[in-house]
Amino acid sequence: MLQKYKNSRRKICKLQSFLLNLRQDKRSITVLRFTEPASAGRLIITDSDMKGRELLGYLGCENLSELNSNVSAVLSNFRYFDADVRMKSANSIWIENSFQIMPQYRSSLEEWYGAEVVNTDFDKTVAARINDWVSEKTDGMIPEFLNPTEAVKGPLVLLNAFSFKAPWNTPFDEALTKNEPFTNLDGSVSQTAMMHAKEMTGSYQATDDYTSFTIPFGNGSYVISLVLPAEGKDFNSVIAELKKTGVENLTQGTTLDIEVAVPKFSVETGIDFRGKLPQLGLSSIFSGGIWDRINMDSPFMVGSVLQKVRFTVDEQGGEGAGTSAIITIEMGGDAGETPKEFRADRPFLFIVSERRTATPIFLGQIVKL
Numbered sequence: 001m002l003q004k005y006k007n008s009r010r011k012i013c014k015l016q017s018f019l020l021n022l023r024q025d026k027r028s029i030t031v032l033r034f035t036e037p038a039s040a041g042r043l044i045i046t047d048s049d050m051k052g053r054e055l056l057g058y059l060g061c062e063n064l065s066e067l068n069s070n071v072s073a074v075l076s077n078f079r080y081f082d083a084d085v086r087m088k089s090a091n092s093i094w095i096e097n098s099f100q101i102m103p104q105y106r107s108s109l110e111e112w113y114g115a116e117v118v119n120t121d122f123d124k125t126v127a128a129r130i131n132d133w134v135s136e137k138t139d140g141m142i143p144e145f146l147n148p149t150e151a152v153k154g155p156l157v158l159l160n161a162f163s164f165k166a167p168w169n170t171p172f173d174e175a176l177t178k179n180e181p182f183t184n185l186d187g188s189v190s191q192t193a194m195m196h197a198k199e200m201t202g203s204y205q206a207t208d209d210y211t212s213f214t215i216p217f218g219n220g221s222y223v224i225s226l227v228l229p230a231e232g233k234d235f236n237s238v239i240a241e242l243k244k245t246g247v248e249n250l251t252q253g254t255t256l257d258i259e260v261a262v263p264k265f266s267v268e269t270g271i272d273f274r275g276k277l278p279q280l281g282l283s284s285i286f287s288g289g290i291w292d293r294i295n296m297d298s299p300f301m302v303g304s305v306l307q308k309v310r311f312t313v314d315e316q317g318g319e320g321a322g323t324s325a326i327i328t329i330e331m332g333g334d335a336g337e338t339p340k341e342f343r344a345d346r347p348f349l350f351i352v353s354e355r356r357t358a359t360p361i362f363l364g365q366i367v368k369l
Contacts, residue, residue, distance in 0.1 A: 084218035085166040090137040092116040092159045099155035105294045122154045134323045137161035141310050141321035156328040163321040166217035172197050172315040182263055183346040185367035192369040193264045195315055200260040205253035209233050209241040212250050213342040217317060224318055225250040227349040238349060247351055248358030259341040263369055266312040273305040303329035311362055320362050
């Protein structure tokens with residue numbers, strides 16, 4: 001079962017590279033979730049036209065059957081590795097009442113993605129109703145995804161929502177948390193609540209480009225890697241190194257019991273990837289045309305690819321949630337000397353991943369607190 005899942009995960013897409021390529025934003029956090037391939041995959045109903053072939057190439061799959069079976073394998077297994085970690089994913093497609101989709105497309109979404117199909121009027125209340133759905137599926141972490149006062153033009157909105165909550169393997173002692181300085185990316189200094197552990201077990205890595213420490217959640221299946229750029233290095237240097245070695249390299253360092261200082265944080269971001277995806281070779285979905293396996297009569301194209309993500313870390317563990325929407329519009333190394341402490345008191349990357357399969361779940365950066 002695990003090997004089948006691991007093979008499926010590797011075939012779904014070049015996910016790590018995709019995550020790292022898109023992490024060029026200067027916000028406090030830019031987070032991508034591993035369910036993004038499912039979001040894009042929901043647009044594919046044929047592998048015989050240019051749009052289908054381009055999407056499959058972007059996801060690293062040869063054909064539609066491979067994509068569907070691989071996504072299904074991942075989504076049906078990722079939540080079962082640790083009983084103490086709560087993970088949920090939900091899909092839905094919202095269809096304007098006047099727009100008719102092909103029965104094959106509807107059945108594929110229901111069979112492979114477990115998607116809820118909602119036929120409705122795209123009136124002035126539809127954004128608020130979509131927000132209610134997202135809030136429910138993310139356990140209230142994302143109460144407002146779309147602007148409830150703006151119209152949703154449709155004719156299709158494909159939604160994915162995801163939530164994650166994991167306790168530390170060894171919780172931080174709240175009595176040791178105290179305000180300490182954090183040096184922001186711009187050189188300013190903030191006072192922030194710094195959590196402390198006098199002895200924390202984790203995987204330590206030190207290279208010419210970064211120092212990292214990976215802390216386990218729950219039974220150790222899920223981890224968070226905190227990555228500090230080396231002196232004189234920036235995030236781009238770290239990203240370039242991780243592209244070469246893979247995110248899994250962060251979990252394969254020297255296991256140490258050392259003193260750890262990590263800031264509490266709660267960060268949120270929203271972004272439209274409409275301008276970024278063509279840079280990665282995904283452009284045809286943004287041009288008009290008839291997607292004849294979805295609808296035979298009305299030409300349309302993708303207008304927006306939206307994502308909103310929130311992630312928090314405190315003494316008890318980590319919690320995150322995210323939602324994404326594809327909105328269509330009609331046409332008209334070696335650790336060296338054993339360290340005594342790992343201290344994240346300056347900008348760092350964080351990567352939450354499933355350890356055995358090296359599947360990234362959240363990736364973000366903290367540049368200011």
